[in-house]
Amino acid sequence: MMMSNPxxxxxxxAVANFLKQxxxxxxxxxxxxxxxxxxxxxxxxxxxxxxxxxxxxxxxxVLSWLRYTYRVEEGELRIEYxxxxxxxxxxxxxxxxxxxxxEGLLQRPFGLVKMKVETAGSSxxxxxxxxxxxxxxxxxxxxxxAFSSAKNKPSENRNELESAATRRKVIYKISAGELLLxxxxxxxxxxxxxxxxxxIFQFExxxxxxxxxxxxxGFMANGIIFVSILVFIGFLLAWIIALVGTxxxxxxxxxxxxxxxxxxxxxxLEKRQITIPLHRIQAIQISENLIxxxxxxxxxxxxxxxxxxxxxxxxxxxxxxxVKRSRVAGLLKSHLPDYELQPGFFKxxxxxxxxxxxxxxxxxxxxxxxxxxxxxxxxxxxxLLLIISIVWSYLKYKDAGWDISSHQxxxxxxxxxxxxxxxxxxxxxxxxxxxxxxxxxxxxxTIEAVAMSGTGGTGGTVLDLDRNDVYAIYKWYSYTGLNGNxxxxxxxxx
Amino acid sequence: xxxxxxxxxxARGLLAWRISGTIHSVFPLLLSGGIIALAILFDWxxxxxxxxxxxxxxxxxxxxxxxxxxxxxxxRYEVRENEIELKRGIFVIKxxxxxxxxxxxxxxxxxxxxxxxxxxxxxxxxxATVHEIPALxxxxxxxxxxxxSQLARVADDDV
Numbered sequence: 001m002m003m004s005n006p007x008x009x010x011x012x013x014a015v016a017n018f019l020k021q022x023x024x025x026x027x028x029x030x031x032x033x034x035x036x037x038x039x040x041x042x043x044x045x046x047x048x049x050x051x052x053x054x055x056x057x058x059x060x061x062v063l064s065w066l067r068y069t070y071r072v073e074e075g076e077l078r079i080e081y082x083x084x085x086x087x088x089x090x091x092x093x094x095x096x097x098x099x100x101x102x103e104g105l106l107q108r109p110f111g112l113v114k115m116k117v118e119t120a121g122s123s124x125x126x127x128x129x130x131x132x133x134x135x136x137x138x139x140x141x142x143x144x145x146a147f148s149s150a151k152n153k154p155s156e157n158r159n160e161l162e163s164a165a166t167r168r169k170v171i172y173k174i175s176a177g178e179l180l181l182x183x184x185x186x187x188x189x190x191x192x193x194x195x196x197x198x199x200i201f202q203f204e205x206x207x208x209x210x211x212x213x214x215x216x217x218g219f220m221a222n223g224i225i226f227v228s229i230l231v232f233i234g235f236l237l238a239w240i241i242a243l244v245g246t247x248x249x250x251x252x253x254x255x256x257x258x259x260x261x262x263x264x265x266x267x268x269l270e271k272r273q274i275t276i277p278l279h280r281i282q283a284i285q286i287s288e289n290l291i292x293x294x295x296x297x298x299x300x301x302x303x304x305x306x307x308x309x310x311x312x313x314x315x316x317x318x319x320x321x322x323v324k325r326s327r328v329a330g331l332l333k334s335h336l337p338d339y340e341l342q343p344g345f346f347k348x349x350x351x352x353x354x355x356x357x358x359x360x361x362x363x364x365x366x367x368x369x370x371x372x373x374x375x376x377x378x379x380x381x382x383x384l385l386l387i388i389s390i391v392w393s394y395l396k397y398k399d400a401g402w403d404i405s406s407h408q409x410x411x412x413x414x415x416x417x418x419x420x421x422x423x424x425x426x427x428x429x430x431x432x433x434x435x436x437x438x439x440x441x442x443x444x445x446t447i448e449a450v451a452m453s454g455t456g457g458t459g460g461t462v463l464d465l466d467r468n469d470v471y472a473i474y475k476w477y478s479y480t481g482l483n484g485n486x487x488x489x490x491x492x493x494x
Numbered sequence: 495x496x497x498x499x500x501x502x503x504x505a506r507g508l509l510a511w512r513i514s515g516t517i518h519s520v521f522p523l524l525l526s527g528g529i530i531a532l533a534i535l536f537d538w539x540x541x542x543x544x545x546x547x548x549x550x551x552x553x554x555x556x557x558x559x560x561x562x563x564x565x566x567x568x569x570r571y572e573v574r575e576n577e578i579e580l581k582r583g584i585f586v587i588k589x590x591x592x593x594x595x596x597x598x599x600x601x602x603x604x605x606x607x608x609x610x611x612x613x614x615x616x617x618x619x620x621x622a623t624v625h626e627i628p629a630l631x632x633x634x635x636x637x638x639x640x641x642x643s644q645l646a647r648v649a650d651d652d653v
Contacts, residue, residue: 305621429596429620434588450623457622479576479593 006069006080010112013068013133018061019106025057070132072146077117079130089130091117093150097280101140103271113140168263171335172320174253182322183246184239185291255319257335262302262319274317280304282427283451283458284339285316286328286420293418298325300332303453315454339422343410345401351442352464353397359463360393361386400462402447402469404476409449411460421460423451428459431477433470445470449477499572499579499589506611507629511562514607519554526550571627573638575645578618580625596620600639604632618642 029050060083068081077096079089100116107114115132174182251268264274283303292298300320320328329342348356364385371379401412409428412420432448439445445467450459526546533542561584570581578592603615614635616627630638 426595429622430590430592430625432588432590434583434586436586440587450620452620452622459622474589474591477591477593478579480574 004071004073006071006078007135007139008069009065009132010110010134010136011065012106012110012112014062014065016106016133017064018058021057021061022054025053029053070135072143075150077130077143077146079132091130093147096147098275098277099140099144099147100275101271101273102267105269107134110134111137113137115140115143168256168258170254170256171262172253172255172323172331174250174321178322179247179250179253181297182250183243185289185297185322186242186246250321253321262335264317264319276302276304276317276319278336281336282423282453284332284336284341284422285458286325286341286422288325288418290416292322296325297322298328299323300328303451303458305452305454315456316458338407338424340405340408340410341422343403343405345403345410345412346465346469348397348400348462348464349444349466352400352444352466353394355438355442355444355464356393356397356400357390360389360396364389397464400465402462402465402473404473409473409477411447411449411462413460413462419460421451421458423449423459425477427451428477429457431474433474435467439464439467443467447473499570499581501571503566503569503571503627503629504613504631505566506631507613508562508566510607510611510613510629511565512558515557515562516554517607519550519557522550522553569628573641578625578642580627590625592618592620592623592625594642594645597642597645600642602635602639 032046032049063083064081067083067086068079070077070079072078072093075093077091077093079091081087081089097118100118101113102116103113112134113136115135117130117132248268250266253266254264256263256265260278262276262278264272264276266272281302281304285301285303286298287301288298298320299318299322302317302319304315304317320331323331329340332339332341368382368385371382373379395418396414399412399414399418403410407425408422409425410420410422412418429450429452431450433445434448435445443466444464446461446463447465447470448459448461450457452458526549529546530543532538533540533546564584565582568582568584568587572579576594578594578597579589580592581587581589598619598621601617601619603617604613605615608614608629612632613629614632616630616635616638618625618627627635627638
């Protein structure tokens with residue numbers, strides 16, 4: 001099959017263009033409708049303008065489809081587009097970082113795919129990639145093969161490539177039970193709840209809440225139970241929405257490995273495929289949220305270099321959505337042999353506990369004292385905050401930890417979620433230790449390591465570790481070796 | 495013990511910081527001046543004037559004398575063959591290691607005050623972080639930039 005002739009995208013992409021443009025016009029359109037209907041025959045005028053705009057958008061959609069061509073020629077993916085200003089984008093195949101395929105609702109019925117071409121452009125957000133909105137599977141395969149053979153040098157022929165494709169090994173596939181567990185314990189619930197509230201308050205001006213409530217007041221006064229039921233139903237609904245959303249997004253989650261890449265496929269309505277080249281992995285992160293940690297479940301992410309600013313998802317990729325914490329190392333060990341994912345951790349010393357607790361208390365103190373002064377007697381309930389803060393600080397203290405195993409630094413800390421990050425020495429971009437006056441008095445110090453993720457940074461900070469431990473990490477990282485690299489003689493606690 | 499970085503920022507740097515601190519204190523000066531003027535015009539209690547004066551003098555004192563002095567006293571850096579080490583901080587003392595092979599590029603930068611004292615700021619960027627030596631002799635900064643870019647070019651491995 002040849003692809004040196006310019007090809008157009010499937011006509012459905014004209015529709016996709018049209019719909020996308022319309023979507024972007026919704027807000028200006030609403031403004032237009034709300035503020036523009038004051039005149040006498042304003043409505044007719046509005047109708048004409050609206051129809052005109054829609055037709056214009058449709059014509060633009062079709063024209064931009066007509067103008068958009070792509071081809072593979074001389075080792076380059078060549079895209080030409082633009083209605084008034086003609087643009088040409090030639091991307092050398094070996095410069096392509098990854099090809100992401102996805103199938104949306106529009107592509108599905110026609111057996112098409114959407115291909116996202118990512119290059120390692122730090123030149124700017126939009127320029128880092130090209131998107132072929134709708135192309136046939138066959139063409140997508142062709143481009144992928146051209147891309148792989150460009151990467152693997154010309155000596156490799158197609159047969160070898162095909163066998164490489166069959167050499168894919170499935171590392172992990174989500175089961176129905178796990179999917180349900182994932183959805184029901186995700187933090188997405190909170191997001192949905194706040195979105196629902198935001199949405200409700202959007203209509204404050206339209207729905208006269210005050211009148212509604214005034215009417216209900218008598219009923220409400222002796223109807224606290226009724227209100228709590230309403231609230232409960234609201235939360236339940238939000239939870240179900242989040243549940244369904246997450247399930248649709250992660251249904252059929254599969255992690256595969258080829259020789260040089262990890263490949264993730266997921267999604268029910270919109271299928272997504274994400275490819276992570278092994279050599280671009282910068283760090284591995286295991287996170288355990290408050291609901292999952294007690295039942296021993298964890299989520300594993302991989303931070304990788306490259307990707308674009310807009311699409312942060314391609315920099316921090318979930319590779320194991322929900323697994324037993326104890327299974328993580330076993331699942332990934334043979335595939336990521338550079339990482340030791342189940343080390344013992346050195347903990348923060350006992351004398352650090354005080355500092356953890358005070359730090360927490362200082363933050364909540366104003367929120368506790370103010371209600372006590374102004375809203376007595378109910379304000380005393382804010383004392384509960386102090387207890388929560390102490391428990392939380394204690395958890396933070398308990399989770400703080402670090403470990404070094406040959407070429408890897410592992411840091412563990414807790415914000416709300418307990419996070420363990422594994423970084424190889426040659427992936428750490430910089431390491432900082434800091435000591436405040438108060439830390440110095442107790443011979444404690446803080447360590448911070450930064451690795452690259454996408455176009456920015458990631459990493460970890462662990463507060464108040466033993467100063468000697470922090471020095472040990474600092475020494476380990478130093479290339480000069482400083483004065484003698486004596487190994488630590490200290491017992492690890494799991 | 496680990497050998498600490500030992501190079502200092504030139505003493506002219508301290509002077510430059512003091513000057514920029516002085517310029518920065520113009521803002522609280524205007525603010526306090528305004529308040530005092532209002533207090534006199536509208537017969538506000540006398541303590542308002544006192545507070546405004548206190549505020550201005552404390553602000554200026556810290557910005558012009560205390561902070562630059564402490565900052566200068568604490569700042570150390572060292573550029574070794576394999577890595578750059580920085581040590582700085584007034585209340586929290588931070589030490590940072592940046593391996594040479596992680597350095598992506600080095601820039602120098604000069605504002606009008608630094609230029610008057612023949613100083614420059616050197617920024618060192620890795621793929622994920624940016625580090626800064628706030629004031630160096632111009633020639634030394636140039637040299638450093640050249641040195642680092644030479645060394646950084648040697649090791650061009652993964653990321």
